[in-house]
Amino acid sequence: MITIQSLTKSFGKQEVLKSIDLQVQKGEVVVILGPSGSGKTTLLRCLNFLERPDGGKVSIGDLQVNCKKPSKQEIYDLRKKTAMVFQHYNLFKHKTVLENVMEGLVIVQKQSKLKAREKSVQVLEKVGLAEKLNAYPSQLSGGQQQRVGIARALALEPEVILFDEPTSALDPELVGEVLSVIRKIAKEGITMIVVTHEMNFAMDVSNHVIFMDGGVIVEEGTPTEIFRTPKEERTRQFLKRITPELTYDI
């Protein structure tokens, strides 16, 4: 459903993405792993053009965009097919929880306020925040804020939700509540691409793991393939560093 073809991106002289090719099927939960600076977040941000790729092709559903010369309309269309959950939540601080979720539905999708409200409440119930509808982001914990971020993405009913390190900014004891919400929506068959450092989450929930390093996809496969029998030396080294216990497990 999502196809990325020879996507490239440089910041100045630094080549961050070196011709990335990737296919994602409908309903897949894709996890992107890799050391910092490997380009995984940039890849994610290129999919909704928060970062402008230099070249290549991105297609989502029936929309194909040539990254060399995308029109404004193509970028808007791409953004309407995707939604993003950010590391630092990026909630609209001057709006209530409910308004945060409704904003996109009313302003971008032009739904009636009544309909948008109904949908938003329903999604917020799903992430366990039905009691916080009228709270402002500053009155919530980090975990609650991130769940609002997820609700905001979910309400848009996008074809794919992009998660950019959704738990990296959270206190350790709050990570669980956010992961369990992501787990729950993963089970509903929503296509997701997740950049994360949560290895257990990657193993449990995903069905397609990608390992990136130095701007290229080094290896991809099922979680079992990547975690238990990695083919590439670089993948092995990375996993060893990040989950030492796994090497004994096998």
Place this chain on the structure above:
Amino acid sequence: MNTSFQLSYVFDFLFKLLGYVQITLFIVASSIVLGLVVGLVLALPRMYQVPLLKQLSAVFVSFFRGTPVLIQLFLIYFGVPELLKVVNIDVTKAPVLLFVILTYTLNSGAFLSEIIRGAVAAVDRGQVEAAYAVGMSKYQAFVRIMLPQALSVSIPIFANKVLANLKETSLAFTLGLMDINGKAQSLGSLTNHFVESYIALSALYFVMAILIEQLFLWWERRMHRHEQGYISPLQELKFSHTARRLRDQKEDALFNSTQGLS
């Protein structure tokens, strides 16, 4: 003629000046509203890095911030008609008020553009990205996400400029405008009771300033209601007092508990 101080004159003048308050307030209000438009126009090329326009706006802002308002008033009152004569437009019959408002508008625009620039920079970039990711256009993200937050950040500085304008309108009498200052001057010279007229005048400015100040404080509190624990300085004082007491109690308890350990 008895020119010694008489309190009754103060009240008499105060009453007479009230009829001219509307002119002063009209200059302040129109110059701020129009100044906001000018300020936005001046700020945009600098925020979005538009070449040439960016430099032009910088020079404009620099000029209006770097010269006295009094000189700007003269410059525009005498200069603009000369300039328009070149293109065969005669504005010598235009009312003084028009030139006064034009001056204060341009002056406010210069200051407000800097306020807008600073406030927009203070809104965090992540929220704008989130707005784009949701599918909003640049315009929608600016109007719905950036501007409301930039406004709430800038209210205190904005209030400063409005108060400054209120006081600076007093210079307009030099062009012969009958605002409250113009009227006070003429009342003073008519009766030779200058001190009374200045007391009445300053009281009037002061009351107007306090009302404007309160209005902005109220607005600020309203705009900041999304910030948890946003408290006015007075409440903060009380709060810090309680906070200190609580902390002291906690430390005492901790100290006592460690005493038991040893």
